[in-house]
Amino acid sequence: MSTQVPPIHSTAAAPMLELRGVHTHIGAYHILHGVDLTVPRGQLTMLLGRNGAGKTTTLRTIMGLWQASQGRVLLGGEDITRLPTPAIARQSVAYVPENMGIFADLSVKENLLLAARQARHAGQMDEERLQWIFGLFPAVQKFWNHPAGKLSGGQKQMVAVARAIVEPRDLLIIDEPSKGLAPAIIHKMIAAFEQLKAAGVTILLVEQNLAFAKRLGDSVAVMDNGRVVHAGRMADLAADTDLQQSLLGLAL
Template sequence: MSAQPPPLLELSGVHTHIGAYHILHGVDLAVPRGQVTLLLGRNGAGKTTTLRTIMGLWRASQGSVRLAGQDITRLPTPQIALQGVAYVPENMGIFADLTVRENLLLAARGARHAGQMDEARLQWIFGLFPAVEKFWNHPAGKLSGGQKQMVAVARAIVEPRELLIVDEPSKGLAPAIIENMIRAFEQLKAGGVTLLLVEQNLHFARRLGDGVAVMDNGRVVHAGRMAALAADEALQQSLLGLAL
């Protein structure tokens, strides 16, 4: 058997404190290159803190975060982004007073105006998310929740990314928009993008996930194949308190 390639992203023994609170208690997590990894767990398990620690928004107090073999634990967030990492937070981070076009332009570092944005890439994004094209010149704050989520993901991928991290991409979305988001993530994966998603919608997780890590009380308590977890109701009940 050939050796498994090293993961694109690897957390080893990561602890994170926020003020006086010890949130992460030694997180070990491997995100294989070119796959979709789901991070599941009950509310308050430490999932969002894990994502924010990866991005350097909160500092690990112990342990390491490695991207493609490079230690990024102490790098500032902008430098982590320059390594080809995009992050869509749970609140989406949309600039409400700016148009959809202006939101994407902010993330296109090589462009000073919309005419300098990569037209082929924009057309690809419009194919993934038709609402982005439809509301191109509308204030982003006027869009629905699902449309804002599409804009947030589109902004994250307006430049090529090696790793896309999204916190609860399906939260509050209508079923038809969830299907659209699933297809978009499938296309990104097919194009070689590695994805790490925090998700509460278990249908979404089962459809997309290659691998899964389940968190509880600031630790990863289970890691394996998503298909194996989806097939084992007893394991789902013990880890998540519910069944897929």
């Protein structure tokens, strides 16, 4: 006989995001095996782990792109487990996938305009916010009218993040933003995330660049074989080389 799970009501004290016992199957494959994850409000939470640990599947499950087969996903204490992806996005959540999801045939301006729901043309976009984004990512302004597909990998990543923040968001979920980027562009990306943190945005970040993680992370969760096997403060993990070797097989 199944037990009725009591409803959870949103409160100011609730974490921004919480996964409770989440399982995800993709076809015949059981990828997530009871993921428990807490993302505190106003912090940047790093999600680390070896390749194939289940990090990207976790993000896609949060966003409803893959459906959890068991467990609950809570946003501000409210259950979003069964919501479709557009409904989750409307809860002030932005997601930047590993492949960036850029519309290659559209200009940079048109890519951002698609994400600016309150604007029907570029003149209706929030000019003050655009100038702030241009300050974070000068390449976005420089290539404003260029086809996004013609940009370099680093420039596309900047456009992807800019598109995610063209409107204020409570939660950003970003999959490996520094992957394949030159060090100079990584530094710009770090500066952008530091500003977003300072503005009170909650961020969940999958990252393989451990220097990046150490610099930005407030809290950390480490995944292995479809489970969270460690959670705590990023600073504590960064200071414990034995724990790093045990969890990740390498040192920060």
